Structures are given as structure tokens and as C-alpha cells.
Amino acid sequence: MIVDDEPMQIQGLVRHISWKALGYEEPLTAQSGKEALAILRETPVDVLITDVSMPGMTGIELLARCKADYPALQSMQTVMISGYDEFEFVQEAIHLGAKAYVLKPVRTEELEMKLAGFREVYEKKKQIEQETALLKEKVTESYEVLQERFVKDMIEGWIHSDELLESWRRLLDLPGGEWQTSLFLFGYDRLFRDNPHDAKERIMYSEGLLNCVKLGLAGFSTAYIGKTGADELAVIVLNATPLARARLEKQLTFIQDILREQYTASVTVGISRECRSWTEIPLLYKEVRHMMSGARLAGYGQILYFDQSLMNEYQDFRLREEYIPEIVKLLDSGQSEKAAAYFNHAFEMLLAREPVSFSYVQAFGMGLLSELARKTKRLQETDTEMNILMWQRLIDCTGVNEVRKVVLEYLAQYAKLSQGEQVVQQHNLIQRVARQLEERLQENITVKQLAEQFHLNHSYLSVLFKKEMGRTISDFTQEARMNKAKELLRDPNIKVYEVAEQVGFQTAAYFTFLFKKTTGTTPQEFRDYHY
Incomplete structure (x- = not known):
């Protein structure tokens, strides 16, 4: 929409801006703020171009009214048209959310550039909105997946704060307040004994258990089901009345019978004690799992209740x-x-x-x-x-x-x-590392290779070495090389380049440079003096 009290200005912008090429419909027009508000009441607008100075209602007042009275226009992009002496007003407009301004006389290229930028922002926002809507749709459709994730996170203790729990409450519409919670654990007794490495069979049995439990517990709105493994499934039951709990427990035999008939598999069911703190749910899972593993020694296909003696x-x-x-x-x-x-x-x-x-x-x-x-x-x-x-x-x-x-x-x-x-232990370890360096001077062994040899992180090894020896591995190696070189140089039968090779230098020139830097003499001068 273009709002300006000068008709010629409006006509010029309508005629000379390449609206279609920029991805816009032909603009709406108004010659006053009052007229613009009447149109905006009926028609949503993505971009508003308005003059700052207009009789009756200024462009700034128009923008303020749009932001205050029209929630649907909160994301509307605004360009203010102003003269040089109206810049203070433009600053106020920017505080109100105006995204750009152009000076009179309006240059078509400048305004088109700003409109192109607005269009790009609009497209990105639209894409984000579509992706967000799609994500929400997927989340809604994947209620069972969310439910399974909730159960798994709960029994493994990953839900560790009230804030995170509240987020799950909103996502799954969980009951408010404190929960009276119990846990039902379903587990195959002997599974994959014929084909332990058959992925297809594992998936079939796992999905079979899930489907049978879902079928058996259909209608229990506060029973949340989630797989905890290929052969195990947990159900968290919240705020079940004694009658509802009795009805649920009657379904357990039905589930066992279906799995026995359809998959020739026996299933043991463990039922936890009740608790009133959601933080105890990981413990309920551990208790029931322990109870089931012990009870299987006496036989398969049982329904087990956790009691005080089992708690001890x-x-x-x-x-x-x-x-x-x-x-x-x-x-x-x-x-x-x-x-x-x-x-x-x-x-x-x-x-x-x-x-x-x-x-x-x-x-x-x-x-x-x-x-x-x-x-x-x-x-x-x-x-x-x-x-x-x-x-x-x-x-x-x-x-x-x-x-x-x-x-x-x-x-x-x-x-x-x-x-x-x-x-x-650290002292002995670093002494072994130091000996290794001294014995392998010719090899140019790296810190990473040393760390792998002693099963350490290379950064940790560097820290330990510096702490124990008072110098870095590099400084220690260089000192060890110079000491070994001095020892070898005392023998006149070993040439200088051979000394360099034996202490790990690829060139005699670099060895000579480093030796002189360290000792103050060249290798030959050192040999002449001592020989």
C-alpha cells in the first residue's frame, strides 16, 4: 500500500515501479492516514510505503496505529518517504518498527532495491512458517514416537528438571500436579535363540510386542508406552484409580496369550510399586528389571509384583x-x-x-x-x-x-x-616416556605417537610431562639430542653429518645451526676443543 497526500507521487510510484517483476501485486493506494486505516481493516498488507508529513495523520501516527490496533500487521514492513528536514521524524518511525526510508525526490532504483529486500525477507519468513507448521504437523502425527521418547527419557533419568518435565506435560498433555505413578515392564523371556543376528526377526518381534501391548492397553489414556530395547517395553501409568489399575492388570494375561499364539514367545510382566515422585521412575525401572531377571530362574511367562521384601x-x-x-x-x-x-x-x-x-x-x-x-x-x-x-x-x-x-x-x-x-604412577609413566624419547632420538617420534603408545590423550600427556620434567616434550627432546651429539662428537671417527643423522636431524646444516645456538660453538669447534 502507498499512502501519500500528493496524487502525483502515488501515480508515479504505481506507474514506474516494476511491481510484477519484484513479486508484488499492484499496490493499494490511499491519500490519507484515515483512508489507509479503513482499507487495512479489511485487507492485509505486507509492505507499507507512506509519506512522513501528511495533513490530519502523519505517516508516523499511521504506523503507530497499525502496530497498536491491528495485530495482523505486526510483521508488516514499512518504508518512510521524507524530506531532508524531516529526518528526526524518520528516527521516531524507525523506533516504531519502520525498516527503511527514502528521501524526496524518490529514486525508483533505490525504492525497488528496498522492495526486493523486503520480498526476500518475506519469502524467508514464509518458508520458516511453512517448515514450522510442517514440523508441528509431524509432531502431532508422531504422538506415538513422542510417547516412546518420553518413556525412554523418563526411565533413563534424562528428564532432570521441573522445566523439562513441564515441556513434556505441554507436548503430550500429561496430567498436572503430582503423579501417582506405577510402571509395567514387558520382556521376552527367550528371544532370538535361533537367529540372534537376524535383523528382520529382531524388528518383527520388537514391533509385535509393541503392537500387542498397544492393543491390550487401548483406552487407558494415562498409560504411556515406549520400547526400551528389542526385547523389552515399558509402560508408565499415571494417576490410575484402583478400578482402572485392576482393569489394566486383567489385560496382561491377554497380551501374554496373543504373543504366545502369534509369535510362539513367552513374555514376563513386572509391575512396580507405586510412587508419588516422578524422579523415582528410573529407580522403579531398575527395581522391576532386577526382580524379573531373578524370577526368570524359576520359570517364564510370569506376572510379578514388586513388594517390600523385594525392595530390601x-x-x-x-x-x-x-x-x-x-x-x-x-x-x-x-x-x-x-x-x-x-x-x-x-x-x-x-x-x-x-x-x-x-x-x-x-x-x-x-x-x-x-x-x-x-x-x-x-x-x-x-x-x-x-x-x-x-x-x-x-x-x-x-x-x-x-x-x-x-x-x-x-x-x-x-x-x-x-x-x-x-x-x-605419573612419575613412573613420565620417566618411561622420557626413556622412550632418549632411545628413539633418530626416529623423530611425535607427541601423538607417544600418546598412542602409552594409551593417553596427547594434550594430557603434554601437560603431565611439563609438570613432571619442568619443560615441554619438544625442549626435552632437543636437549637430549644435544647431549647425545656431544657424546658422539668426542669420537673423531664419526663424521659430523653422521652425528646429525644419529640424533635425528635430516640435514647437517640445521644440526650445526641448532648446536651452535645451544652450546655457543659449532660441532667441529666442540670436537676440536675436546679432541
């Missing part, structure tokens, strides 16, 4: 297989504070048991101390004495808090020993 059993397993190894790992990596915090977390889990068993708490402490003592690779006499003393103190404990205190003290002492051991 899983906690025992978790302390042994998860907590103790993780504490040791943290200590060995130098993260002693995290190790202590992780131990305290495990200890609180023990104290949450009803009733609290002092002998079990003590046994956990002994198990941890035993594992740490076993991990100590360079025990000295004082270290052995420390272990014996801590064992005796742990045995003499009479309360759970005493056990905690003794173990934390041992963790602190072990961290110091481990740090000292690490220093010794």
Missing part, C-alpha cells in the same frame, strides 16, 4: 553392585568430596529401612572398606596398619553413627593414599 533385596544388590563401585570410582578419580556425599546417600538409604539393622549397616561399611583395601595397589607397612586399625574400629562400633564416622575417616585417608599413588 534390590537395595542389597544396589549397595553391592552400584554404590560401592561408584564410591571407589569417585575416589580413584580424585573426587573425594563426591565420594563422601555418595556414601552418605547410600547410608541414608540404609537408615530408611524398617527396622534399621545395625549389623547390616556395619556389614555395608566392612564391604566398602574391603573393596578399598583390595584396590590399593602399592600397600606399604603403614597402609596395612591403617587398614587393620580401621577394621578393628569398625568392629568395635556400637551405633550406626559411629560406623558412618569411621568409614568417612577411612575414605579421607584412602583419598590421600590414592592421590600419592597417582603421583607415583
Whole structure:
């Protein structure tokens, strides 16, 4: 739309601008701001060209009204036409969102260039809008894919913040507030025993399990289904009433029967305890999985319920297989504070048991101390004495808090020993690297090759070497070459170029240059003096 109180100006722009070639329809026109607003009320416009100075309503006031009263015009691009003495008004227009201005008299080429730029921006915006609409359509159509991703992220602990959970709530229209959650885990008992490497068979069985569970649980709106592997599938059930849960559990046998008939496969189903915190869902999955793996020893095709006795059993397993190894790992990596915090977390889990068993708490402490003592690779006499003393103190404990205190003290002492051991190991490693450099002076071995040989990152090796030796690998190698060269030059039967070759220089000239720079004399002068 062109808005100007001078008809000749409007006619000139309509006639002389190549609208069609620029990708525009023939423009609408108005001779006042009031007339323009009346047209804009009925017809959307992509580009507005308006004079700044008009009687009744200025171009700036027109633009302000468009932005305030017409939400559909928020993305409208605006060109202001102004005289030289109206530039202050143009600045105000730019604050209101005007994208360009041209000075009177209007040059056709200049305005066409700005219109071409607007058209390009418009096309890009349109493309983004179309792609966004297409993405939204795909997301809506892929509800099942989203549901599966939600289940997988939830049980693997990837949903780690309230903000991320809220995003999932909006995306899947999940129930608000706190959830009363339970988890159902379906797993084939023996799968791919005939063709373990047949991709087609794996896909068929995996999709078969998914389809059967979907069919069986159709109508349960708060049951979210997701594959967790080729032979396993999880269902997260939110806020199920006792009646709905009973109806859902009746479908489990139906699902097992269908899979047995259609695929000649048995499926075990594990049902978790209920929890009220979404952060517990990864733990529910681990508990049920552990229960199912143990129960399969007694037979296939079962429906299993997780209870308090199984929880204690899983906690025992978790302390042994998860907590103790993780504490040791943290200590060995130098993260002693995290190790202590992780131990305290495990200890609180023990104290949450009803009733609290002092002998079990003590046994956990002994198990941890035993594992740490076993991990100590360079025990000295004082270290052995420390272990014996801590064992005796742990045995003499009479309360759970005493056990905690003794173990934390041992963790602190072990961290110091481990740090000292690490220093010794690093020292020995760098000494081996240095010997390797000295023995292979002729080869021009690179830092990367050294790092690969000693199974280290090359940057980390460089840092360790500098820390231990007080100089870089390059400086050390150069010094070693000069020392070896001095030794060889004492023998008059070895020519200077042969010395250069034996210490890793491709040319005698460069060797001579570097030798003089380092020692202050040429190789021949050094030989003459010492010989």
C-alpha cells in the first residue's frame, strides 16, 4: 500500500515501479492516514510505503496505529518517504518498527532495491512458517514416537528438571500436579535363540510386542508406552484409580496369550510399586528389571509384583553392585568430596529401612572398606596398619553413627593414599616416556605417537610431562639430542653429518645451526676443543 497526500507521487510510484517483476501485486493506494486505516481493516498488507508529513495523520501516527490496533500487521514492513528536514521524524518511525526510508525526490532504483529486500525477507519468513507448521504437523502425527521418547527419557533419568518435565506435560498433555505413578515392564523371556543376528526377526518381534501391548492397553489414556530395547517395553501409568489399575492388570494375561499364539514367545510382566515422585521412575525401572531377571530362574511367562521384601533385596544388590563401585570410582578419580556425599546417600538409604539393622549397616561399611583395601595397589607397612586399625574400629562400633564416622575417616585417608599413588604412577609413566624419547632420538617420534603408545590423550600427556620434567616434550627432546651429539662428537671417527643423522636431524646444516645456538660453538669447534 502507498499512502501519500500528493496524487502525483502515488501515480508515479504505481506507474514506474516494476511491481510484477519484484513479486508484488499492484499496490493499494490511499491519500490519507484515515483512508489507509479503513482499507487495512479489511485487507492485509505486507509492505507499507507512506509519506512522513501528511495533513490530519502523519505517516508516523499511521504506523503507530497499525502496530497498536491491528495485530495482523505486526510483521508488516514499512518504508518512510521524507524530506531532508524531516529526518528526526524518520528516527521516531524507525523506533516504531519502520525498516527503511527514502528521501524526496524518490529514486525508483533505490525504492525497488528496498522492495526486493523486503520480498526476500518475506519469502524467508514464509518458508520458516511453512517448515514450522510442517514440523508441528509431524509432531502431532508422531504422538506415538513422542510417547516412546518420553518413556525412554523418563526411565533413563534424562528428564532432570521441573522445566523439562513441564515441556513434556505441554507436548503430550500429561496430567498436572503430582503423579501417582506405577510402571509395567514387558520382556521376552527367550528371544532370538535361533537367529540372534537376524535383523528382520529382531524388528518383527520388537514391533509385535509393541503392537500387542498397544492393543491390550487401548483406552487407558494415562498409560504411556515406549520400547526400551528389542526385547523389552515399558509402560508408565499415571494417576490410575484402583478400578482402572485392576482393569489394566486383567489385560496382561491377554497380551501374554496373543504373543504366545502369534509369535510362539513367552513374555514376563513386572509391575512396580507405586510412587508419588516422578524422579523415582528410573529407580522403579531398575527395581522391576532386577526382580524379573531373578524370577526368570524359576520359570517364564510370569506376572510379578514388586513388594517390600523385594525392595530390601534390590537395595542389597544396589549397595553391592552400584554404590560401592561408584564410591571407589569417585575416589580413584580424585573426587573425594563426591565420594563422601555418595556414601552418605547410600547410608541414608540404609537408615530408611524398617527396622534399621545395625549389623547390616556395619556389614555395608566392612564391604566398602574391603573393596578399598583390595584396590590399593602399592600397600606399604603403614597402609596395612591403617587398614587393620580401621577394621578393628569398625568392629568395635556400637551405633550406626559411629560406623558412618569411621568409614568417612577411612575414605579421607584412602583419598590421600590414592592421590600419592597417582603421583607415583605419573612419575613412573613420565620417566618411561622420557626413556622412550632418549632411545628413539633418530626416529623423530611425535607427541601423538607417544600418546598412542602409552594409551593417553596427547594434550594430557603434554601437560603431565611439563609438570613432571619442568619443560615441554619438544625442549626435552632437543636437549637430549644435544647431549647425545656431544657424546658422539668426542669420537673423531664419526663424521659430523653422521652425528646429525644419529640424533635425528635430516640435514647437517640445521644440526650445526641448532648446536651452535645451544652450546655457543659449532660441532667441529666442540670436537676440536675436546679432541
